Amino acid sequence: MRGCVAIAGLAAIAALSPLAARANEAEACTAGTTLTLSTPESSQGSLLRIELKSTKTLAEVQGEWGGRSVPLWSEKGGETQRKGLLAVDLEKAPGEYELKVTGQTASGEKISCSLMVPVRKGLFATEKLQVGKQFVEPSPEQIKRADEERQKLRDIFDHVTPERLWDGKFRIPLDGVTTGSNFGRRRILNGNPGSPHGGADLPGVTGTPVHATQRGRVSLAEELFFSGNTVVVDHGLGVYTFYGHLSEIDVKAGDLVDAGAVLGKVGATGRVTGPHLHWGLTVERARVNPLQIVKLLENE
Numbered sequence: 001m002r003g004c005v006a007i008a009g010l011a012a013i014a015a016l017s018p019l020a021a022r023a024n025e026a027e028a029c030t031a032g033t034t035l036t037l038s039t040p041e042s043s044q045g046s047l048l049r050i051e052l053k054s055t056k057t058l059a060e061v062q063g064e065w066g067g068r069s070v071p072l073w074s075e076k077g078g079e080t081q082r083k084g085l086l087a088v089d090l091e092k093a094p095g096e097y098e099l100k101v102t103g104q105t106a107s108g109e110k111i112s113c114s115l116m117v118p119v120r121k122g123l124f125a126t127e128k129l130q131v132g133k134q135f136v137e138p139s140p141e142q143i144k145r146a147d148e149e150r151q152k153l154r155d156i157f158d159h160v161t162p163e164r165l166w167d168g169k170f171r172i173p174l175d176g177v178t179t180g181s182n183f184g185r186r187r188i189l190n191g192n193p194g195s196p197h198g199g200a201d202l203p204g205v206t207g208t209p210v211h212a213t214q215r216g217r218v219s220l221a222e223e224l225f226f227s228g229n230t231v232v233v234d235h236g237l238g239v240y241t242f243y244g245h246l247s248e249i250d251v252k253a254g255d256l257v258d259a260g261a262v263l264g265k266v267g268a269t270g271r272v273t274g275p276h277l278h279w280g281l282t283v284e285r286a287r288v289n290p291l292q293i294v295k296l297l298e299n300e
């Protein structure tokens with residue numbers, strides 16, 4: 001698999017020890033409600049599914065984890081249920097964080113749930129490279145441009161569209177591709193650790209159609225310094241997907257796209273060594289492995 005920066009080198013896997021597993025029991029809440037997670041423990045960059053079930057009709061329900069709100073939604077016929085996504089940022093400090101769900105039933109009974117969710121270190125590859133200085137340091141103009149673009153993306157991901165625009169399961173954006181690589185990989189250039197790789201790289205030749213993983217609204221469709229021709233899709237509830245290095249962009253900001261719509265074509269624009277799709281997923285500003293949402297919501 002080709003990487004996202006124009007440098008090649010040695011790869012070493014940093015093995016990290018997992019913490020002890022926790023029991024995966026449905027946690028009781030008040031008012032006949034239970035809260036269940038798809039897995040009892042989490043690691044950096046992972047995504048968990050939340051299920052809230054009640055014996056009573058639910059009215060409003062909110063979730064909060066580690067100071068950030070948690071997207072929760074109901075599906076058809078789901079007056080007594082809510083689903084949600086718990087997203088663990090790639091660089092969230094390992095530890096235990098309390099998941100709190102509060103709200104009330106239709107009859108006004110208060111709902112309150114509390115669950116400690118452990119976060120362990122992610123198992124990510126590390127690459128140590130020694131390269132010429134000119135490859136490590138972009139020019140001041142390039143740094144300024146990249147900083148402005150980083151802020152622009154941060155502003156997009158900070159905005160939470162209150163309605164859910166997706167409906168059903170998420171797909172991998174390239175036909176026939178079942179996996180990706182490099183999520184969380186960290187490069188150490190001449191002894192200096194860089195930012196971890198925030199998405200999955202999917203293999204594809206230039207010109208391969210790139211499909212929207214689900215329905216949403218295009219938030220950004222333009223050329224950026226690092227990721228080249230880039231499309232960002234807002235799926236609502238703070239869920240965004242990112243598609244980078246495209247050879248061409250076939251949508252524009254503001255477009256509402258259906259699941260599977262062609263957003264552009266695979267390419268090698270931006271800081272890359274060869275054609276591939278850089279696919280990212282951000283949930284409530286947390287960068288998580290996009291491949292996980294495909295499996296987590298496959299029974300929708």
Ligand SMILES: [Zn+2]
Pocket residue numbers: 003004182197199200201277278279
């Ligand atoms: Zn990438």
